Amino acid sequence: MPTPLLPATRLPPWLAHVLRAQRGPVPWNAVLRGALAALPLLAAVLAERPTAGVPAALGAMLAGINDRPGSRRASVARLGLPALAGSAGLLCGSVIAETAGDGRSLVVLPLVFGLLGLGAGAISSTGPVASACGTQVLVAVVIGAGMPLPEPGPLRALLFLAGAGWLLLLRLVLPSPGGRRSGPYGLDGEREAVAAVYEAAAELLLAVGGPRARAGRAALSAALDQAQDALTGPRLRRFASSAAERRLHAQYAAAFPLAEAATALAWAGVALPARIVEGPRRLAAAVRTGGSCGPLPAPARTDAGLRALDDALLRAATVFDRPAGMTPGTRTGHSDTSVLGRAWSAAGLEYGLRVSVCCATSTVLAQWLHHEHWYWLPATTVFLVKPDLGPLASRVVCRAVGTVAGAAVFGASSMLVSGPAPLVATVALCGALLPVATRHFAVQTAVVTVLVLSLVLLGGEPPASWGRVVESLLACGTVLLVGHLPMPGRRGHSVRAALDTAVGAAHRYLGHVLDAPEDQALRGALRRDAYRSLAQARTAIDLSAAELPPVSRHSAGSEGVAGALEQLIDTTTACAVQLDHRAAELPPAHAELLATHLSELDRARAVPVG
Template structure:
């Protein structure tokens, strides 16, 4: 339960509406409250600048969409003009949504606000609706400033994210060799992804860097130490070799020390008997030194800066254009339907289309079904509330209560999010004087109509199949893994040998520095591929069947990442020299898997020649799991066997 976000959301909604009531300008208060709601939808526990940038991007897009919609309504545009403008806006919204998480939020609100502005009652003057959205959002940002100020270590979102990563590492170590180890590693990867986003995008001016240099450098080094420990843990996970409980407890103590702002953390004296365990021991001791504030050689470097041309390239990419056309088609169909059939709130259909047609947020099919069911429940809740009272102050309290639940509902389930958002939207319409209780149930019909349009024109008839989402992610993952493997092999050639010492052998030199971020890129790409496969599994046939056929490849690639990490530990601490034949076997298998993904030919063989683990949950289908690895044998050779077994059988089609 994100209590701080929930309280901030309730106050952010209640105050603009209350001010509007007190000054008898509820028309402006409703739009300010709408801006506060849009800010709440994009609020996160982040550093102040990062949080303001995330909210600002989304709300500015929302204000632009509102200006477009209100201008159309003020000009009394006919159905044809309205449909054309909304279709063009939908194309821009879809193209922007494909650029990443921030673009996705901004693109959705651009279209949602344009649809709302074309139908909601206009304030006086009409153009004041758009500026009131940033006003309400700015109030939410101001409410969150104390939470984002790093006056105390435990209050800094970056410290909390670092502590969460160490906690996840401790859970992974505790689960080594058990059935929950794979799920724990996925959580660990997600925590590191979040931490990387918080640290990698944060920028300070020169004066702030001078004032906070020691603190920033220390946090960065703690993060780098966590990356080294994660690599060692991933190698142990692949080898299915547990560690003593007192060793698995060390990351949890490191997390507690990070929350306190530092302190000594003792690493128990144990006897690591394999290269991967030795790598873990060295990494944990280095992490304890960084948390305590001592200098230690990590052999890492800050993450490469983002490419300033990335947004432009992705805006003009094939995927962005395809998704933009997909959204535009659905909006065009929705506009044609609303223009030819008498709907009391014609903007509800395009607004629902914008919310449902978001494949980056999960299964479109499940979102359409959840939206319809959630709207029914939300309308029932709203009708029950309005039967009790229609007092404006009571409605203001209802809206604040609904928006307070939004941060929790958004993270919990899309259907629950709809149950919360529907009463909030209907109450705002009631406050604006546009709706009555009798008009609420037609919103169910509008929602079902919009969901049907999305399912037919944006899901069934559109060539946006899993091969356009899953297979490109798998290509990225195989490419990143191949680059990581090449860096490990090159690093072995530059090391001084097995007696060079743990620190000098740990990612030493320029190749070692590149190896750190190639490894991080590979693990992140694997997490993206896993997410796309899991979203595809939730789709009905044939989408679900195709995703299931790629599941074994995703699991094999995840294990390959662990095998390369174990192989790197064997090189550093075991003195193993890479066998060119083994390296070439893995490269050939990766190249073959990449070619299969590009040719839309998923493998159907089991991912390892060993019996499968006991049945897992429905969300995590059972895949074959390798037996414990013999540390005297090459980890890379074992990985080559697994990939070759995966690729041995091909589907007939």
């Protein structure tokens, strides 16, 4: 959860965003992995081939940025796919450098980088893993074309992949602190994610009838999303863990009716006794320990919501107390539209076009200035243009401040010590700090700046602290300018696309509840899709609202659509519970509310966004 670094009252939204950082416990396991990620670089230095260690260290650094909390299985795609993209990009960049001669051209390189930026940017708009892939492939292409290393292109690509693969291997084999492991590969990340769902359901039930109920519902939806992601990915030990796998998937599926009942009770708004949260909390504890939940306290079955809660607890207890080998398999994935279809949508093309213009413009500027490290400028713009790092003005300010701070720290330390050993130690220290530094973009930038400057010296290039500052400031200016340029079509496609997706998901959910309420499995999947799409739309709205006024005005009116959509989805959930526990049709009061919310949504959508 973001927390302010300084009091941010009455500050512009973009500046308030600068002063916020994520909080949470220190991920000591990720810190250890970050430090150990420098071992391939150390091996290359000991073998007196430090330049061979530079691509490996770059691969490990970029993988470390993507090394976020979650399950091991999810990390395979989150770290592995971007690493493959980066390796291919490094090879492609090396081929481009050979084709362009000395790696400098005012025509060829900007054109190639612009075209690559268009495709990679469009694909990056389709999701977080795709965003990491698009970023790494572009950064690696630029580095491969500009960084003067003696190793041939194919070897660089393999070394890059080896560095990232080493960090992924550490992620898969090292135990998590305090994790309960039943074998060489534990399900601790998945168990904790599923347990968090039951904890969030308990918190929502406790907040019913109070001012925190809405936040509790959002937290429950986020916990379900995180558990869904944690359970998505390859089974790393298919046969040894099949029983535990099936049991955990079934426990996650058993949380769906519980979440539905808790949401319906929150919608009703009648405060509940505190003892009602004991059941979900016992279920959460059972998930963590792998044992049975025992008897659960039953709520009074006085209305449809409480009857649904009682039934959900009973079904969950049955699943939890069933022997692991008898637990049926359960699908927990979510449906998704075509990646290519989303990439070439209006939102994807808008972002891809801006990435393309940024890459081409910064490359022209870098080539024209004839800087020794010209590739830093387009590589920096690739990072800066990413919207998932925060609002544009916020990330530009953070980048500038972080680069200056990192260059100053590196310059001061280089005056005290010299030689390859201190540089390798610096890389290891930066790798250890990176998992914590990712909580604020300025701090992440400072750590990455120190790491990159260390690799520059290990690669045989001269010190470049001042050059790094100049290149970053030029990149900041380029991205800030291009980010506010008018482009073909209407601005704000990402917000409109997210809202359209959420509206479609809500209508599919409502239609199923009214037409086939007995199909609870499909209803649960559609409900998940509706709430997940709503959360993604709100994220896009919040990001756009924190931009500078020339950009933020294009999302005006979107919050009204999201609010009406949230009321419609919550009411649909309450209607689903009513239909489950009534022999008659939908109560007239619920039908009237549905009609009201549908009208409100239509009126909100009739007001043009932006």
